[in-house]
């Protein structure tokens with residue numbers, strides 16, 4: 137099955153997490169110059185001070201997705217120790233997600249259509265009490281994005297509530313193009329997840345890599361359909377996969 141339009145062999149979605157300032161300052165100008173749209177899974181402490189710029193990005197067709205309200209992750213991460221997933225139950229997680237959706241709806245006039253699991257982690261609680269919150273995402277969104285996954289998504293096989301994403305931070309262009317090429321034979325959907333764009337020591341894509349990747353994806357000769365998370369997920373769903 138090939139759900140992608142215009143003779144494209146593969147689909148590519150660029151995603152950026154946490155509403156880092158470098159996304160406004162470095163990523164958006166590059167994406168806009170190439171005429172490509174991306175999905176931004178935002179965190180509110182960083183969105184609120186620059187809300188007009190985020191509204192403008194949404195107005196240009198970029199997607200603003202849900203990344204939860206308080207970004208709970210495993211307490212194995214020091215930053216999450218005050219708000220660990222191990223201490224959540226499903227009702228608390230649902231409240232956290234719904235609060236973020238309500239704020240996005242208030243900000244943009246429409247609720248978000250996709251979600252990115254903070255830290256790519258999909259469970260609340262611990263041990264015999266642990267529970268997957270994938271069903272909460274399946275009930276609310278067209279797609280839920282993981283992180284540091286090891287595959288593209290295969291139409292007809294993948295679960296949209298567990299859409300896999302490669303970690304694109306620190307990657308060079310040949311590595312990213314190889315991931316795209318690997319998916320061509322089965323018309324896969326490649327989702328890339330990044331954080332900062334710039335010269336940051338960790339969790340960053342270099343601007344020239346993003347620039348060259350956009351040029352590659354925008355060149356019709358490469359037969360790549362570049363779309364937001366919601367567009368790609370909805371395209372697969374309407375194609376029956």
Ligand SMILES: [Zn+2]
Pocket residue numbers: 153154203207254255
């Ligand atoms: Zn995050």
